[in-house]
Amino acid sequence: MYKFEKSVKYCRSLTKMISDVEIKFIERYQDKQSYKINKKKLRVVINYILANCFNLYLNGESKGIISLNNKLYDSYIENGKKTKSAVSFRYFSKVKDLLIDEGYIEIQCGEFVPNEYCESYIKLTQYIKDNFKNTTGTSRPEFTDNSIILRKNGKDKEFRSNKYVKDVLNNMNNLNILFGKNTVYYPIKDVNYALKFNRIYNDSFEYGGRFYEQHSQVQSLRSCERLKLLINENKVTEVDFCSLHMALLYDLAEENMLNGFDPYEIDPCQLGLVDNLQTKKQLRSLAKLAILIVINSGKNSKPAITLKRKLEEDKNKNSSEQRYSLIPKDIDLTSVIEEIKKRNPKVKKFFNSGIGLVLQRKDSDIANQVIQYFVNRGIVIIPIHDSFIVEKQYENELIEVMKNSYKEVMGNNLNCRVEVK
Structure with missing residues (x-):
């Protein structure tokens, strides 16, 4: 599932569908408007919706995230530059209603939370x-490539280009071109x-910088499912990174x-939970989330309030999607946090310090070193934040490159451990 892109180019594969919807729109609204229909604006909006839907379809998805907020259609920020949106919200609203009435799409409105x-x-x-x-032809819709994003308080911000920004854009462009020349096949959805990837920074270019897949296709898969991917038909x-x-x-x-020390390990008995392998696994996952918070x-x-909200969100999912199904909803989350702090007294000075975004910049710089090594060799590599996917034949090479990249960024690899999933 991915968010609709506003900067979609005209999709020629959908010419007939776009024309059909345009005719239906004019038949419905031409005598009801107090203004003359602008066919150019209308076609842009129809293409915007249908091209994004077509991209969903080609990726084996049936549901995507879309904005119904008119303010978000005024403009968008692309690689730091503010661009006026060509998508008119006035036409968008009417085209959306038409497509719903004609049975093309359904809309599920999000629940407003202050x-x-x-x-x-x-x-x-x-x-x-x-x-x-x-549809004749299966060429994919083209979206403008937004490779670098600077975000503050959840909103994209404008920024000026400099040597660092140009280098990042060049690296991202080379990575995305490499994906275009190779195949990443997911057999389950055929x-x-x-x-396409971008790097997202927080507040400034000193923080964050992690690599995110623009449409969250592979990064949203479970680990066991990612191993079923094929790169150029190879396993x-x-x-x-542990x-x-x-x-x-x-x-x-x-x-x-x-060696052998697990910073996220908590004894279930300390929290009144059943001591078995599955509970330990889920408790470890919760402890990992607690540390991040x-x-x-x-x-x-x-942090206990934030952790509680995350746990509640998990409980509201379908049982098959829950990560913490064995963790009671009323568990004492303050105790979970205290247990994980006791587990790691040597780094307690960093707790509640807001250092998380600094660490993200460190891990993104390590990831960048790993990615650029393989991109320069023309080898497809898929970053999953703390891990990387390559063809099986490059496994040993990847392990070595990860260790070297860690040492290059941190100055040593004393605590660097890697494992094959």
């Missing part, structure tokens, strides 16, 4: 899928993914984590 982003969803009906199936491997952010903290504190929190924040 001070939080409200996501709405667009769902493809069988009718529009059948139309896409009969689709070839058209992958893949995924190699992971407990990366904790390793970075221990290195910054000049402390050794020691704690290191991103400031001195006066209350």
